[in-house]
Structures are given as structure tokens and as C-alpha cells.
Amino acid sequence: MTAGPPVLSVDDLRVTYPGPPELRALDGVSLQVSAGECLAVLGESGSGKSTLARVLLGVAADARVEGTVRLGESDLQGLNEKGWRAVRWRRIALAPQSTASLNPVLRVGLQLAEPQQVHLGRSRSDSDARSVEALGQVGLGDWAVDRYPSQLSGGQKRQVLLALALVCDPDVIVLDEPTSGLDPVVRNQVIATLSQLVRTDGRALVLLGHDVEAMAALADRVAVLYRGWVAETGPATRVLRQPRAPFTWALLNARPTLASLKELRGIRDGLASPDAAQLAAGCPFVDRCTQAVDACSTERPGLAAPEGEDGQRLVACLRGGLVTILRARDLHKSYRVGRHRSDAAVDGVSLAVRHGEVVGVVGATGAGKSTLAALLVGLLPPDQGTVCLDGQDLAAIGPADLRRARRRIQLLFQDPFEALSPRLTIGDAVREPLDVQKDGDPHWREERVRIEFSAVRLPTDASFLARRSHELSGGQLQRVALARALVLDPQLLVADEPFSMLDPSEQANLLQLLKRLQVERGMAMVLVSHDLAVVMRTADRILVLDRGRVVEEGTGTELLISPQHPVTRSLLAAAGRDRVFAGFTAPESPER
Numbered sequence: 001m002t003a004g005p006p007v008l009s010v011d012d013l014r015v016t017y018p019g020p021p022e023l024r025a026l027d028g029v030s031l032q033v034s035a036g037e038c039l040a041v042l043g044e045s046g047s048g049k050s051t052l053a054r055v056l057l058g059v060a061a062d063a064r065v066e067g068t069v070r071l072g073e074s075d076l077q078g079l080n081e082k083g084w085r086a087v088r089w090r091r092i093a094l095a096p097q098s099t100a101s102l103n104p105v106l107r108v109g110l111q112l113a114e115p116q117q118v119h120l121g122r123s124r125s126d127s128d129a130r131s132v133e134a135l136g137q138v139g140l141g142d143w144a145v146d147r148y149p150s151q152l153s154g155g156q157k158r159q160v161l162l163a164l165a166l167v168c169d170p171d172v173i174v175l176d177e178p179t180s181g182l183d184p185v186v187r188n189q190v191i192a193t194l195s196q197l198v199r200t201d202g203r204a205l206v207l208l209g210h211d212v213e214a215m216a217a218l219a220d221r222v223a224v225l226y227r228g229w230v231a232e233t234g235p236a237t238r239v240l241r242q243p244r245a246p247f248t249w250a251l252l253n254a255r256p257t258l259a260s261l262k263e264l265r266g267i268r269d270g271l272a273s274p275d276a277a278q279l280a281a282g283c284p285f286v287d288r289c290t291q292a293v294d295a296c297s298t299e300r301p302g303l304a305a306p307e308g309e310d311g312q313r314l315v316a317c318l319r320g321g322l323v324t325i326l327r328a329r330d331l332h333k334s335y336r337v338g339r340h341r342s343d344a345a346v347d348g349v350s351l352a353v354r355h356g357e358v359v360g361v362v363g364a365t366g367a368g369k370s371t372l373a374a375l376l377v378g379l380l381p382p383d384q385g386t387v388c389l390d391g392q393d394l395a396a397i398g399p400a401d402l403r404r405a406r407r408r409i410q411l412l413f414q415d416p417f418e419a420l421s422p423r424l425t426i427g428d429a430v431r432e433p434l435d436v437q438k439d440g441d442p443h444w445r446e447e448r449v450r451i452e453f454s455a456v457r458l459p460t461d462a463s464f465l466a467r468r469s470h471e472l473s474g475g476q477l478q479r480v481a482l483a484r485a486l487v488l489d490p491q492l493l494v495a496d497e498p499f500s501m502l503d504p505s506e507q508a509n510l511l512q513l514l515k516r517l518q519v520e521r522g523m524a525m526v527l528v529s530h531d532l533a534v535v536m537r538t539a540d541r542i543l544v545l546d547r548g549r550v551v552e553e554g555t556g557t558e559l560l561i562s563p564q565h566p567v568t569r570s571l572l573a574a575a576g577r578d579r580v581f582a583g584f585t586a587p588e589s590p591e592r
Contacts, residue, residue: 006032006070007204008056008092008172013067015051015060015228024279025051025063026228033221035171038198038205040215040236043225044251049208050097051228053176056206057094058084071172089115095165097176099157102149108135108160109145112167119168127167134163139189155181162190166197173197177209191217212255216240224248227284230303234313244306244313244321247285250356253540268519283318290356290491290522291323323390325492325524326353326376326409331385333371333548345371346382347548353492353524360539360556361528362571368548369528370414373496376526377411378402389492407437410490414497416481420469427453427465430484437488452483457513475506479513486517492524499534511538533575536560544568 009032017023026048033039043049054060056069058076069076071092079087103111112131116122122130132142138159149157158181165173178194179187191214197203198218207218215222219236224245232245243249250267268288283289286296296318303314306321315321331349334342345368353359363369374380376387378394387394389405397405413419420429427449434445450460456479458464469477478498485493498514499507515538518525529535535542536556544552544559546567552559563569 004034004036007035007072008033008206009068009070010052010056011068011070013052013055013065013069015048015055015066016064018062018064024228026055027279027284029067029225029228029230031223031230031233033172033204033206035204036198036202037220038194038207038218040207040209040219040222041225042210042212042215042222042239042248042251044210046227047225048228049225050176052225053094053096053174053206053208056172056174057088057092059094085119089119089168089170091170092172092174093165093168093170094174095161095176095178097180099149099154099161102157102160104149106148107145108147108149108152111160112145112164115164116167130167131163134166135160137166137193138162139186139193155183155186158182159186159190170203172204172206174206175208177211178207179211179214180209187214194218210255212240212252224251227280229280229284230316231285232313232315233303238313245315245317246289246291246322246355249322249354250288250290265515265519268522283316288522290524291319291325293319322354324352325355325390326351326526327388328352328376329386329388331372331375331387332383333368333375333380334383344548346375348385349545349548349550350385351526351543351550353526355491355524356522357541358518358525358527358539360535360542361526361545362530362532362535362542363545363567364530364571366547367530367545369530369545370496371548372545373411373494373526373528376494377409378406379411403437407488408490409492409494410485410488412482412485412493412495412498414500416474416477416501417469419481420477420484422469425466425468426472426480429469430480430487433484433488439488448487449483452487453480455486455517456480456483458483474501475503475510478502478510482510482514482517486521489521490523492526493518494526494528496528497530498527499529499531507534530571531575532559532571544571 011030013026013029014024015026017025029052031039041049041052051060055065058079065077071087076087109128109131112134113124113127116127116130117124131145135142135144140156140159144160152160162178165175179190182190194205195218198205205218207215215236221234222236222239223233224231224239224247226247231247232239232243239248240252243252254266282297282299283301286292289296299318301316301318303316305311305313306315329350331346332344333346334344336342349372351359361369361372371380375382378387381395389409392405394402394405430452431445431449434440434448439445453460458476458479472480495514499510502510511534527535527538539556542554542556542559543550544565544567552565552568559568560572563572
């Protein structure tokens with residue numbers, strides 16, 4: 001649809017709560033919404049959504065509000081309380097997040113009738129009729145009119161708040177978490193009601209919350225808030241399906257859905273907890289971002305269109321949005337067999353890995369997975385094709401640059417017995433990369449080794465560090481190999497069958513450890529395995545490899561529900577997909 005002139009517009013809105021210390025809740029927010037349009041504002045708790053709702057209704061208490069808020073031609077910032085009373089309910093109404101805003105000593109019917117009588121001059125009988133109608137719109141019957149709030153469930157009270165926002169038929173309705181606490185049936189009914197208000201009645205909706213599915217059903221455009229700052233804005237289908245801002249991508253990947261196979265993964269904590277009272281000098285997301293560079297700490301990014309898009313979507317990121325850390329193009333690698341024949345282990349493989357992303361590579365034994373892993377980290381030269389790390393071709397750079405690049409990409413080998421030298425103590429094996437890179441002094445390196453042993457949940461005492469590889473179990477040794485891969489704090493880890501030699505219990509423990517470290521450190525990861533079940537629980541995207549070629553690509557859910565290639569179906573069958581799906585077969589009708 002083509003939006004008309006904005007009925008509500010916000011320009012450079014800054015809201016500061018008095019201290020000490022002062023708290024900047026909104027920092028330069030600019031938004032607008034037209035009649036017959038729904039604008040969704042998505043963000044974490046504490047992002048400033050409820051503050052925005054209060055400012056739009058002129059109930060921001062003692063906060064200092066700067067910037068412009070316009071309702072049609074009216075400048076709301078210039079209104080006194082008398083002017084606000086002429087605007088609230090009649091032209092703009094709010095359904096707040098907290099049900100504590102309902103008066104506990106008044107029946108629901110009286111609370112719904114009061115704003116109609118005060119602002120619209122309706123009679124009590126007309127008000128009561130409209131109240132019953134509004135309650136029906138949100139899924140409650142006329143029985144609710146005579147109830148006190150204490151006689152309603154939490155979800156029913158939220159429905160009453162929504163009815164309150166509707167009763168005066170305002171031009172703009174601001175909804176703060178409108179679907180929170182509702183059961184799925186009522187939630188869908190509320191979404192249908194809101195959709196009708198926009199599509200049929202031409203109202204403008206501002207939907208504040210974190211219910212992505214509701215936003216996908218209702219919103220025309222989405223703005224994403226982080227610590228009071230707009231990280232991304234644009235058409236809802238683009239922002240919610242293909243986010244470009246690092247925060248948006250991380251937030252959407254953290255949410256549970258019924259169709260998700262991948263286990264939940266939150267956004268990593270900052271290197272230091274962000275001080276809500278301190279205004280960020282650079283990007284507010286910098287301490288949690290997986291692709292931040294030094295400039296991100298000092299330069300505040302403005303909203304700009306990502307490269308290659310038409311300008312409808314804007315992203316606030318100095319790096320232009322999500323960045324691909326590793327890109328492999330048309331990789332080929334063959335091994336000579338005899339004098340006249342060679343076998344292609346990798347045959348035209350291309351893949352891309354974004355910062356913080358987990359990409360799975362699955363295939364049967366001999367599919368080319370380990371060769372591909374070695375090509376990605378530069379241990380093998382490709383016969384053809386390129387591997388670029390942050391845009392740098394690993395095959396085209398000199399030894400010094402290659403050494404620096406290898407700090408950022410590490411390989412976790414399949415067999416820790418082969419990966420670790422039996423002549424070194426395990427402490428020396430983990431310290432060796434630091435020695436090669438000449439990091440710090442000897443005391444600093446020893447302390448760094450202990451930190452990594454602690455991170456992988458191994459003892460850090462001198463006697464344990466003095467052991468050699470043959471004195472450890474397979475599970476312990478794989479943790480040592482992981483510590484060695486992580487000691488340089490890489491941005492990308494290529495894990496080649498890291499669980500194949502472990503028993504199920506140790507496999508589960510190491511998988512959980514690896515996922516936790518990946519999130520905490522903000523690493524990207526390529527997880528290579530023949531175990532499709534493990535990869536589906538971990539990866540954001542999966543590539544299926546067969547005879548050196550990528551034969552299928554998709555999310556775990558897409559591959560499980562609708563596998564397209566025979567190899568994928570074979571791997572799923574081996575993992576027990578058919579047995580699982582057989583459990584959902586409808587039983588035959590009993591004989592009569």
C-alpha cells in the first residue's frame with residue numbers, strides 16, 4: 001500500500017529522566033505513521049518502548065522531552081494539560097503494558113464509559129452500548145461490564161485495556177505489548193481486530209513490543225530500538241525476514257518459534273554491562289556486537305540505506321549492516337590417484353559466513369567435509385577458487401599478513417590425538433599459538449593459558465597442565481584442543497567433527513560448552529559433521545555436501561520438513577526422521 005501524509009510524526013526525540021544520575025531513555029528517535037498503516041517498534045526490555053508510548057500521550061511525568069511530536073498539524077510538545085485533554089482518547093489513545101493502570105475500585109463498564117462521556121459527550125446508554133461493542137471486539141462478552149479488575153484474569157485485564165483504547169474511536173492507537181499474557185486463541189482474535197482497524201477503518205497503529213509474529217501479521221513498517229536508539233527501520237517483511245542491523249539479526253535469532261529446531265541462543269553480554277545512565281559515545285550496541293571495529297566505540301552511526309538496496313530500509317551501522325567474515329567462492333580441490341586420474345574432494349563449493357553466525361556443513365563420510373574445512377582455514381591451497389577473510393584473499397597475502405589473519409580463524413580438528421603433539425605438555429600445547437604470535441610476556445601467556453583451561457572447564461593447577469596427551473581421556477583431550485583453538489580469541493572457528501570420538505554424555509557436554517563459548521565470545525562458526533541431528537540443533541544455516549558438491553542449503557527446519565535432495569533425505573532417515581514422523585501418523589479409525 002502507498003502511505004499518505006503522516007498522521008503522527010516524531011522527529012529527533014530525546015527523553016531524559018532526572019537523576020542523579022540522569023537517564024537518557026530515548027536518543028534521537030525519528031518515526032512516522034500514516035492513516036491506515038501500522039508501525040511496529042521492536043526492542044528488548046529497557047529499549048525505550050514504554051517511554052515512547054508515554055511521550056506520545058503526554059504522560060511522561062517529570063522527564064525532560066526534547067524534539068518534535070506532531071499529531072496531524074498539531075505540535076503536541078507545545079500543549080499544556082488542558083490541550084492534552086482535548087487530544088487524548090479522542091485523537092490518540094494508549095493501551096499501556098501494565099494492567100495496574102485499571103482502577104481497582106471501579107467496575108469495567110464504568111471505566112469504559114468515563115472517557116466517552118468526558119471526551120465525546122456520549123450519554124450513559126450510548127457509552128454502555130459502545131463499551132459492550134469494544135469488549136466484543138477484543139474477545140470479551142458483555143458479562144465483563146459488571147466485573148471489577150480483581151475478578152478478571154491477567155489476560156482478560158489486558159483485553160479490557162485494549163477495549164479502553166478503542167472506545168473513543170481515536171485516529172491513532174498506541175499499543176504497548178498488546179498481546180502479552182493472552183492465550184493463542186484470544187491473541188489471534190485481537191490481531192484480527194487490530195488488522196480490521198487498520199485495513200478497513202483506516203486507523204493508524206503504533207505497536208510496541210517484542211511479539212514478532214504479531215508484528216509480521218499487522219505491521220507495514222518496523223523500527224528496531226536498542227537503548228533508545230533506532231538501529232534499523234524499513235518495510236516489515238524485509239526487517240523481520242532479512243534483518244541487516246547486527247542487533248536486529250541477533251534479536252530475531254534469539255526468539256523461540258514453534259518451527260525452530262535450533263536451540264535458543266541469546267545475545268551475548270557486553271564486555272562490560274552497559275550503564276543505562278551513560279550516553280554511549282559511539283554505537284550503543286558496540287559491546288555486544290560480533291563485528292565491531294575500533295571506530296564503533298567513538299563514532300555514532302546514522303541511519304543509511306545498506307549497499308545494494310533501494311533506500312526503503314535504513315540501518316544504523318558504521319559497517320553498513322551485517323558483514324560477511326568468510327566468503328568462499330567456487331572452491332575446487334582434487335587428490336591424485338595413480339598416474340592418470342584424480343578424485344575431486346571439493347568440487348565448486350561456495351559459502352558465506354556472517355559475523356556471529358553458525359553455518360553447518362553435513363555429509364556422509366567421504367563427502368569432502370574435512371577437505372573443505374582445511375581449505376577454509378588455509379591449511380590446504382585450493383586448485384581453483386578463493387577464500388576471503390573480511391574481504392582479504394588468504395592465498396594472495398604475504399606471510400606476515402597471513403600470520404595475522406590466522407589469529408582470527410582457527411580450526412578445531414576432528415582427532416585431538418593427532419592435533420596435539422605427544423612431546424608437549426598440554427599446557428605448552430595451548431600456549432604454543434601465543435608463542436608463535438609473540439603475544440605478551442611469558443607470565444601473561446601462562447595466565448592466558450589458565451583462563452582458557454578454565455573456560456573449557458578443565459583444571460588449571462600446575463600438575464594438570466604438566467600432563468601429556470596420553471594421560472587424558474578423549475573428552476578431556478578434545479577440550480584441550482578447543483582451548484588451543486580459542487587461545488588467540490578468533491572471530492571464526494571451523495570445527496571439524498569435534499564430537500565424533502566422544503560418548504553421548506561427553507558429546508552433549510562439549511556441544512553445550514561450545515555453543516556457550518560461541519555466544520559469549522561472539523564468534524562465527526562453521527560446524528562440520530555427519531550428525532545432522534547435532535547440526536540442526538546448533539546451526540543457523542546448513543549446507544549438505546555430497547561428493548564435494550553442495551546439493552542443498554537451508555535452515556534445519558526447512559531441511560527436516562521438506563528435504564529436496566536424496567542425500568538430505570538419506571541423512572535424515574539415518575538420523576531417525578522417519579521413525580519420529582511415524583509417531584505423528586493419524587491412527588486408523590476403529591472398526592464399527
